[in-house]
Amino acid sequence: MEQVVVIGSGPAGLTAAIYAARAGMDPLVIEGMESGGQLVQTSHVANFPGFGLEAKGADIIAAMRDHAEKAGARFKMDVVERVDFSGGEKKLFTMMGDEIETKTVIVATGAGVAKTGKPGEAQYWGRGISACLTCDGAFYAGKRAGVVGDGPAAQGAKKYLERLGAEVPAVIPVANLKAFAGDGKRLTAIETDVATVPVDGAFLVTARVPQTKFLEGALAMDAGGHVIADGTKTSVAGVFAAGDCARPSHKQAVIAAGDGAIAALEARAHVALQMACQNMLLTAQGSI
Numbered sequence: 079m080e081q082v083v084v085i086g087s088g089p090a091g092l093t094a095a096i097y098a099a100r101a102g103m104d105p106l107v108i109e110g111m112e113s114g115g116q117l118v119q120t121s122h123v124a125n126f127p128g129f130g131l132e133a134k135g136a137d138i139i140a141a142m143r144d145h146a147e148k149a150g151a152r153f154k155m156d157v158v159e160r161v162d163f164s165g166g167e168k169k170l171f172t173m174m175g176d177e178i179e180t181k182t183v184i185v186a187t188g189a190g191v192a193k194t195g196k197p198g199e200a201q202y203w204g205r206g207i208s209a210c211l212t213c214d215g216a217f218y219a220g221k222r223a224g225v226v227g228d229g230p231a232a233q234g235a236k237k238y239l240e241r242l243g244a245e246v247p248a249v250i251p252v253a254n255l256k257a258f259a260g261d262g263k264r265l266t267a268i269e270t271d272v273a274t275v276p277v278d279g280a281f282l283v284t285a286r287v288p289q290t291k292f293l294e295g296a297l298a299m300d301a302g303g304h305v306i307a308d309g310t311k312t313s314v315a316g317v318f319a320a321g322d323c324a325r326p327s328h329k330q331a332v333i334a335a336g337d338g339a340i341a342a343l344e345a346r347a348h349v350a351l352q353m354a355c356q357n358m359l360l361t362a363q364g365s366i
């Protein structure tokens with residue numbers, strides 16, 4: 079029986095692991111398919127406290143993971159495919175065929191951008207294609223940044239980039255996108271049905287999709303698939319949610335890390351309360 083299992087190894091999961099380990103909970107982290115989460119996809123992270131303006135996402139994650147391991151967290155390369163939160167103890171069923179029982183769970187499964195699947199997207203992701211205006215927009219001051227997306231959000235992205243001093247040569251609806259083209263190292267153009275638009279970068283402005291499908295029916299969620307949480311407390315006692323999977327807005331690494339810390343402290347309080355109740359019950363039984 080685990081005291082706490084953290085699902086996800088992005089900033090939320092790793093911070094939760096550090097706090098839970100330091101609280102003596104011997105946490106187990108199930109890493110998922112994308113070890114380190116979204117931040118490893120980005121070359122520059124200029125807004126994570128303490129790492130400076132030139133930090134690389136992968137370096138921040140490596141430091142957080144090292145910290146978690148040194149604090150005593152255990153890691154398992156696996157994916158949670160199904161959960162059973164119907165009893166007091168929580169059960170997790172993994173892709174590798176394990177069934178893990180735990181007193182508390184911290185869901186930190188993040189969100190993935192709804193990708194287009196068009197040619198060149200995978201090759202140039204993080205090499206000119208970004209989904210994070212807040213993070214990467216400022217790098218395009220004086221450069222050309224295309225926007226791929228629809229509706230007001232895409233127009234808003236164009237205005238935001240222009241305010242930062244970027245030239246936005248086109249806003250391309252996803253339906254008109256043919257391919258992302260480059261020189262093998264970086265994105266250089268966006269191809270549409272009718273034209274090739276030269277760019278220094280491109281922003282994909284589609285919805286971020288929370289990675290919570292495996293939790294459907296087990297936890298309360300909003301229409302967009304975000305886990306509904308009061309702070310980090312979900313609809314099930316002992317299950318906590320941290321980071322992008324529970325945040326319809328403000329999807330940022332430092333905010334996810336803060337949520338992870340709160341979730342671990344809440345998990346610790348939950349286990350302590352459970353133990354106190356059990357002790358009171360045993361004492362009461364002994365005095366009868």
Ligand SMILES: Cc1cc2nc3c(=O)[nH]c(=O)nc-3n(C[C@H](O)[C@H](O)[C@H](O)COP(=O)(O)OP(=O)(O)OC[C@H]3O[C@@H](n4cnc5c(N)ncnc54)[C@H](O)[C@@H]3O)c2cc1C
Nearest residue numbers: 086087088089090110112115116158188213321322330331
């Ligand atoms: C290209 C890009 C650039 C960005 N740049 C910045 C930036 O400069 N500054 C900034 O603050 N933010 C930036 N962000 C946003 C930031 O990366 C996220 O806000 C942050 O990573 C969220 O952390 P998280 O831990 O909640 O989720 P994630 O980082 O998404 O991590 C989720 C984790 O859950 C795991 N997982 C998912 N499903 C399962 C499952 N079923 N079982 C087990 N594990 C599972 C995944 O493998 C992953 O390890 C950027 C995002 C992108 C995509």
